[in-house]
Amino acid sequence: MQLKYRNTHYDVRVEPDGEDYILTVNGEKQKFTAKRNGTNLISISNDNVKTNVYVAEDDSRFYVNIDGDGFTFEKSREEETSYGEEAKMSSDKDIIKPPMPGSIVKVLVKKGQKVEEGEGLIIIEAMKMETTLYSSIPGIVTEVNVSAGEQVDSDKVLLIVEKEK
Amino acid sequence: MFKKILVANRSEIACRIIRACKEMDIKTVAVYSEADSSALHVQLADEAVYIGPPPALQSYLNMDAIIKAAKTTKSEAIHPGYGFLAENHEFNQKVKDAGLIFIGPNPVPMKLLGSKVASRVAMIKAGVPVIPGMKSSSKDFAEFEKTANEMGYPVLIKASAGGGGKGMRVVHKKEELKSAVEAAMRESLSAFGSDEVYLEKYIESPRHVEFQVAADNFGNVVYLFERECSIQRRHQKIIEETPSPVMTPELQKKMGETAIKVIKTANYNNIGTVEFLVDKNRNFYFLEVNARIQVEHPVTEMTTGVDLAKLQIHIASGEKLPFRQEDLRQNGHAIECRIYAEDAYSNFMPSSGKILYLKVPLGSGVRYDSGIYQGAEVPVFYDPVLAKLIVWGADREEARKKMLLALKENVILGVKTSIGFMLKCLEHPEFIRGNTFTNFIEKNIKIEKDAEGKLLNYAFLGSAMHHNDNKKNSKTFTAASGEMPTPWQTIGSWEICTGRQIGKGN
Numbered sequence: 001m002q003l004k005y006r007n008t009h010y011d012v013r014v015e016p017d018g019e020d021y022i023l024t025v026n027g028e029k030q031k032f033t034a035k036r037n038g039t040n041l042i043s044i045s046n047d048n049v050k051t052n053v054y055v056a057e058d059d060s061r062f063y064v065n066i067d068g069d070g071f072t073f074e075k076s077r078e079e080e081t082s083y084g085e086e087a088k089m090s091s092d093k094d095i096i097k098p099p100m101p102g103s104i105v106k107v108l109v110k111k112g113q114k115v116e117e118g119e120g121l122i123i124i125e126a127m128k129m130e131t132t133l134y135s136s137i138p139g140i141v142t143e144v145n146v147s148a149g150e151q152v153d154s155d156k157v158l159l160i161v162e163k164e165k
Numbered sequence: 166m167f168k169k170i171l172v173a174n175r176s177e178i179a180c181r182i183i184r185a186c187k188e189m190d191i192k193t194v195a196v197y198s199e200a201d202s203s204a205l206h207v208q209l210a211d212e213a214v215y216i217g218p219p220p221a222l223q224s225y226l227n228m229d230a231i232i233k234a235a236k237t238t239k240s241e242a243i244h245p246g247y248g249f250l251a252e253n254h255e256f257n258q259k260v261k262d263a264g265l266i267f268i269g270p271n272p273v274p275m276k277l278l279g280s281k282v283a284s285r286v287a288m289i290k291a292g293v294p295v296i297p298g299m300k301s302s303s304k305d306f307a308e309f310e311k312t313a314n315e316m317g318y319p320v321l322i323k324a325s326a327g328g329g330g331k332g333m334r335v336v337h338k339k340e341e342l343k344s345a346v347e348a349a350m351r352e353s354l355s356a357f358g359s360d361e362v363y364l365e366k367y368i369e370s371p372r373h374v375e376f377q378v379a380a381d382n383f384g385n386v387v388y389l390f391e392r393e394c395s396i397q398r399r400h401q402k403i404i405e406e407t408p409s410p411v412m413t414p415e416l417q418k419k420m421g422e423t424a425i426k427v428i429k430t431a432n433y434n435n436i437g438t439v440e441f442l443v444d445k446n447r448n449f450y451f452l453e454v455n456a457r458i459q460v461e462h463p464v465t466e467m468t469t470g471v472d473l474a475k476l477q478i479h480i481a482s483g484e485k486l487p488f489r490q491e492d493l494r495q496n497g498h499a500i501e502c503r504i505y506a507e508d509a510y511s512n513f514m515p516s517s518g519k520i521l522y523l524k525v526p527l528g529s530g531v532r533y534d535s536g537i538y539q540g541a542e543v544p545v546f547y548d549p550v551l552a553k554l555i556v557w558g559a560d561r562e563e564a565r566k567k568m569l570l571a572l573k574e575n576v577i578l579g580v581k582t583s584i585g586f587m588l589k590c591l592e593h594p595e596f597i598r599g600n601t602f603t604n605f606i607e608k609n610i611k612i613e614k615d616a617e618g619k620l621l622n623y624a625f626l627g628s629a630m631h632h633n634d635n636k637k638n639s640k641t642f643t644a645a646s647g648e649m650p651t652p653w654q655t656i657g658s659w660e661i662c663t664g665r666q667i668g669k670g671n
Contacts, residue, residue: 001632003625014629023626032626036634040522040578042627053627056521056578057635063521063578064624068588070581071624099514101545105351123348127515127549129331129399130352 003062004074094136094161097154102126104150109159113141121159122146139163166482167191167242170268171235172210174246175225176536177552178458179206182244185474194238196231198224200544205536212238219546225249226358228256232263242266242481248548251457252279252326268481270456274433278454281325282363284431288451291430293423296442296450298365309346309364313339316366322346324353325361330400332356335367370602371442373397374409374449376424377465379436379476381486386428388421389469390495392438392461395601396590398513403583404590405461406500407468410561410599411443420449427454435480436473442603460503463534463555467499498564499557502572502587504535506549509586510612515549518542521579526571530557530564533575543580551577561599565591586610 003010013024023030033045042053054065057075064071105123109115120132121141143160146152169192172179183193183206195210200219207213214234217224224230226249235243243260245251251269254276260267269275278284282301289295299312302325313320313336322345324332332353334345350360377389393409394402408417424439431454438459440452462473471493480486506516523539535552537543543551554571558564569591572584590596595609602608 001629003628005621010625012625012629014626014633021626021630023622023629025622025625030622032623034626034630036630040576040631042630044623044626051623053623054522054524054576054578055627055631057628057632058519058521058579062624062628062632063580064627065576065578065584066620066623066627068573068575069585069620071621072581073624073628099508099511100517125352125355126545127517127547129515130348131512131514 002076004076005071009076010073092137092163094139095157096121096133096135096159096161097157098124098126098133098152099131099154100126101151101153104146104148104152104158105130106148107144107146107159108132109141109144111141111144115139115141115161121161124152124158133158135161137161137163167266167478169194169238169240170242170244170478171196171214171231171238171240172206172244172246173225173231174244174249174251175201175204175206175547176550177534178246178248178460178536180209180536181534182246182474183209185472185478186244189475189478191478194234194240196225196234198546200542200546203541205538205541214238219544221249221546222358225547228253228259231256232259232265235260235265236263240265242268242478244268244477245457247455247457247460252455254279266481268435268477270433270435270437274431275456278431278433278437278456279326281323281453282361284453285451287430288427291426293427293430293451294449296365296368296452299363302361302363306343306346310339310342312364313342319367319369320364321367322349322362322364324349324357324359325363326353326357326359330397332362333400368442368444368450370604371395371444372409372411372601373402373440373603374411374420374443375438375440375455375459376421377436377438377459377462377473378424378428378433379473379480379486380428380434381480382434382483383485385486385489386425387486387488387490387493388424389465389471389473389493391417391420392459392464393601394461395603396596396605397603398509398606402461403503403505404500404587405464406498406561406564407464408495408498410601411447416447416449423449423451427451436477460550460553461501463532463553464499464501467532467555467557468495468497469493470496497557497559498561499555500564500568500591501553501555502568502591503550503583504552504554504575504577504587505583506543506551506580507583508581509583513583515545516543516581517545517549518580520551520577522576523578524574524576526554526574528567528571528574530567531571532556537577551580551582562597565597 015022021032021034037043044051056063062073102124105125108120115135117138119135122133139161142162146158171194172182186193193210195206195213196216197207198219216230217227250256254272257267257272319337322334332349334349336342336345349362354360372395374391374393380386391409392405392407394405396404427439438455441449443449507513520541525533532555537551556567593609
């Protein structure tokens, strides 16, 4: 399956090998001793150290907890799989989406405006907290799809910044 | 004593109060918005009344709907919890005017203390030490600029009605002042319905130390010692403990007596919290009074043995304080971690969703005050606190160790939580040394996630195995529920036998 974690894509496969499991991540194989220990618990043993991995999934994500460390993996769709292209996309183009549903407080930039890396683009409010979303690249604002006061869902593209060609 | 109390709140604090009432054989009424119809507090209460659509302004801040709910259910008193209407003196007065009892202070001291500016003025008069700053809130930007220039940067913008870091901004440079004042006004308006903000000198690397106080309606006032709440993000406390690592018996006595002076000056009744900043030289400055039960009240309960929620109800019903100052003792050490639904690695952005899996930490000295259950939805409309994890140990180090274990045992899947981040704080050498200042997080904790090669592979393996098992199970499930096979299809090959054929042995 294809997973996305912190803006990186991973191709993850697992197959049983007797009592053990072979994990393949982006083509690299590793062998683990693992066992299901409950509805949401997989225990992995390595050098006599047992680690409890708690997992749950919904339609779009995996949620994992290992001794208090949380991991959320996005299940990526097949069309997004070309790694090279994704890497290029992310450095040339910054697609700003809200991290969660909320309302737009203020749009700080206009279409066609030049922005620096780290410049504030939009202020969004969710759960009574204002958060500013920043540009991760220097470039030009090529799309502004929202205005102040608007309610937005987390998959809405608010704004796009593109590097100058 | 009251026979029935309406709890005008939601989540963990509503559950906490409902449980206190149940212990006292008082019937409870919950109120809920459309987003909370199956929330834990609704499940726990004896009755529940719907009060409006999800946005807080139309439900948990809807005074008339809440008072009406109290009247129709024949409740005698309203407990406001914290946040929402807890420190709204208009609501307090309205409850009184409706012939009900507000479990909290009288409206007059609440009004005085609710305004940070008015309470500052009153406390300066009474000789209580305060931080220098503007004398009142203002809409005139020039006044902010003038005061900031006079005192020098950095300065702090605060909402007059504020609390919990909302409407609060630190400004380091002159150029940032205007946008910070505007943002603070907007945030304050949206969170508290008032855009009054003011400015004061920002004291660098202070500790936040607060004193729990209790005052009955007969003028008796005691302090139940301090809580140190210096570990904050976005100016909101996330880890609290008592005793404070900086406390000495002399300082404790001095601050406790100042806290009592504050309470007497305001003519305050019921329980409350007097907040102070303590600087590097152990000078302390009065900040404000929180005229309500605090999020972090459990650490005081764990070390004094006093149930503050029940004490509030006893005082409100007209009883005298059951103890004097000299009866009160601090025993051992308690720490609280607030478990928020938020992403520490994305600027603590709140996270909403469904709790797909929940494992509550257990063990001796472990307490879990929570508003969630497995399968519960965490709505986007409210403060993202999921639960509070509190531990008690004989000393600070024992409490810290217990907290580390309990945090690791607390599994919440389906939303992002602050658990991993809090582990980092508690494991930091500066925390162990007790060097907890309000800038602890920005100074010590790297927000970047560590390179996590091994753990990441474990997480991948767990996900993939879980997914494969789920796929297998869902196939069986589809076959069973979708096209239910008849017994004839599942018993394998068969033929019709007559009685005569049976004996034949074919």
